[in-house]
Amino acid sequence: MEEQNMESSSSSCFDGYSEHSRSIIHIDIDCFYAQVEMIRNPELRSVPVGVQQKNIVVTSNYEARKFGIQKCMLVTDAVKACPNLKLVNGEDLQPYRIASNKIFTLLQTWKCPVEKLGMDENFIDVTNLVQERVKMVDSKSVTVAGHAYKVASVECICGCHTRLKLASQLASEMRSKIFNELGFTTCAGVAHNKLLAKLICPLHKPNDQSLIFPEHACSFMSTLPSVRCIPSIGAKTSEALMSLNIHSVSDLQQVAPEILQKPFSGDMAVRLKKLSFGEDNTPLKQTGRPLSIGLEDSFKTVSVKSEVEERFSALLQRLIVLVREDGRIPVSLRVTLRKKDAKRLSSHRESRQCQISPSIFTISNGSLNVPEAGQSKLMSTVMRLFNKLVDLTKPFHLTLVGLAFTKFQDRMTGRGSMVNYLMNDISVQSVLNLTNDCDTSGCSMDYSAASPSSSTTTDLSDAEVEPSPKKPKKVNWIAKRRCLSKEDVASPSKLRVGELRLNSRELEKVSELRLNSRDRSLTPRASPARECLSDASDSMKDIAEGSNCDSCPGYVDQEVFSALPGDMQQELKAMWKNPSSSEVPRSSPRTNKAKSNTILKYFLPNK
Template sequence: MKTKMEGETTLDDHSKTIIHIDLDCFYAQKNIVVTSNYIAREHGVKKCMLISDAKKVCPNLTLVKGEDLHDYRQTSYKVTALLQSYSNLIERLGLDENFVDVSNLVSKRLQESAVTVTDAVGNVFGDLNDLCDCGCSGRLKMGTVIAQEIRDRMKSELNLTGCAGIGHNKLLAKIAGSKHKPNQQTVVFPNSAVELMLSLAHVSKIPGIGVTLTEQLCSINIKTVEDLQNTNFGKLMNLLGPEKARTVYDLSFGIDHAPVKSTGKPQSIGIEDSCKSLTIEGEVREKLKQLLARLLLLVSEDGRVPKTIKLTVRKFDKTSKVSARETRQCNINSTIFNPKDITKLTDTNENKLMTCIMRLFNKLVNTNKPYHITLLGLSFTKFVERPSARSTLTKFLVKDIEVQSITNIENVQETVTIPEELPSTSNAENFETEVEPSAKKMQIWRVACEKEAFEDHGAGGLRLSLQVTGGGVEVEFDGKADGHKSEYLLSSERQRGGIRELPLDMQQELWEEYKQNRDRDKVCSSQLKKSKTNNILNYLVKH
């Protein structure tokens, strides 16, 4: 298909086969009806209807509590895992929708199959006459066979039903799948793409065109899909800009170049709960504490450690009768989480986290004035991979690099190799660790050490060596110019406390200590006794 826009031509690519899977009536939530089955819809139950209103129109309504989505998430990931046996290009849309690019599988089956697929499986939208001769018809028919296999397996293995749409792009596959529900599938061939788009009537029904864009289009009297197809492109470009105008114009003809993007781990994991009006800070804190416990369970299943927490609050204004949502977020120290089981917070760390959350709440809500909270939500963002309990201070200092010692002014270097691991301790399983620093931080640390050493000792240089001992890690600075030595002993007890990363300011402080205390005896006796509260030696040496 071709569409003309001010002398330019946009070509429609028919080479792909995309399946859109939409699970039937997947989940619900208390206070409002997030979704309902088709029998309930026949009785007037609609999405986002208050439960009290839903019971009025359907007194025999059976409600499923959707406050805790743990089981729904688990089932949703099982569906995704099933789809991954057909393609590695799976794009998740929430818990109940997935795009699957089966183009490679279709090509493989068509090459291996001795029998040609003559009929499409399931429903067909539009006319089967005048089909395209580029080969897309055969590919899409094979796509319907695969879609039926997927739906059959979902039923037999997971006891789930769902609808499927099959098309040569994501847009058409999604719209086609909505034409016959529940538990059915529909394919649309390229020759019927325009007809399918016109069946949507209003432009707001086009996937990808939201409320704001709909209002913009209506402002220049574009209300229906047909209006959009017949509009002057220059007028549309003045409103939206050239790139966005071209995308929107193409969508009206069923042309969508967006690829199926393989979905990785989510950037944010959150949970929120609408509630009866909360007016007391103690009630808010208790509700947030419950949400935190449930959120930690979700994060533990993800396997990563969060670095930022975000609070969402919906306040109801009795004067204007309007609810408004606001959010605030702050960074958190990832070391408060137990790497073995992130759900198990110590009382101290739980209090730290709750203190952060309540500070965010007090920034969003003026508790000195009456307030009415109708929704609270918590989410974690900015994740890092969970560290191994075997991470050690030595790994921080020497992972994949060697400590260099400058031996003369010609920069002839002697390499000292450092052991990879410290000896294991009896309670290693109780480590609370941070993620190991990047190689870049390690390089900065090493270069700074060498630069400091060279400046202090000139051509004579300085030897830096580390040795693993029964008491911990011994760091020795041997100044050849004046025969001076200095050592720092890092006790194994502090290792068990979870030292995983030395910040740059602590590194600098360490070097200042070294320069100011050249005599080993003074470092071992005098400095350890007189160190400041936030001294690096207190950080490293407990006793």
């Protein structure tokens, strides 16, 4: 009779929460770090193993737990409890990241949304896959794979019992595949929401799985000894609840909503109440690439700049390996420090970040690399940010340093991408920093001041930016000299960008044309654009006088002219012979027709 009352009370707790349509699986890898080490070294499978970071055992296998080894136990205490404990250094997280990514990739083969939670946990939304299987089975013949928290007495009218049973079978398939292909044992939880799936998962740990039906959510939640067992409740929230004498989840279920609204907002109070009954409508979000890739190194204390630089250098080397595996090009770098402040009696974190140039990273054989010059530049950026966080004129004490790349740009490697274009065997140089390999005259223009390599990082308050140099106003370059051998095909696309320059005499000619066009533009009823074009055409005509149609004006290089296609040569000859024909008719204000695109616009200076 008492059990029947519990069933009815459980059902009444959940009467308002009738959303059972989803089927969620939560998979947790058993003693993840320890399993990774045991797979790497099979000799560790039958002995107590502890994974050590600094002076703490962060996790252990189940053989070690039989001796009382607990998570985050001091190494000295762990060795006393288990003298035969085999300690493995786990400070390098790279093997664990690789294993985690393999598991995540394998779970994605089911074509369902997968959300990572740390390295060793994953949520899988199998709702659509279950819906397909429901159509192909007899609901009465479907059984639970693994364990059920309680046996369902009455079938739910929405059909969620059948769906969750099918989800449990999917969970068993996933766990079997993870073990057969990767060697990891796992536990799983199956429920209609993420909260219950996660909480029911360790019920039959290790290497097993559990299912909970919606009508049992209230009674299951009431068995949790502390409100901290609910994943959404952190330290501050639990402290506020304890101040109201609310310690267990059962206390939270029974408290009046009005009392919860005193320390919390109305929405927060409602959410806490629903969580205590096992309701969670949080959607499952497909995990994509990480928004940041970072590493940290903690220690007792560091007070010397040289030692800080050594630790940053070690972190940077490891971080470059992670970025190479990720494949994206970082464009922002963040430095994090944890300072020990005697006045505050606690440690606190501070961070600064700045943008970095993507040119630091190179692509070789399809993989991302950082040459020594790039690493040196990154280290100088790191130490510059460090100098902004720490006043070196005063003593400092650090207990943690961290590096992270926080923004990325995807590599575009298709046929039409800029990367593919720049990697071709074409002599292309920055328009801002042109060098002339064939011209040794002293009249070349020097743009070294505008070169990107000379730009420096501008410091801002929090998010610092390394700006690109300002682009000069658009200049129409006149082809001066061809730098290809005579046996090369005469094509404008193979002209070196570095040869499209203006010498001093040509600059004087351009300036003179601009001055003339500016003076004439003051004449009433004259179009400035028409006057400028007319003046330029007149100047060309004057220069071309006395020469036949087969020759070029004095300011055009004969070699470059001969490299142009035949139709361009004919157009230029016609223009030099009759400059007035190149005038562009004035367009009506009401029409927006595009002007003809002739070679003239590339050889005449803009006004």
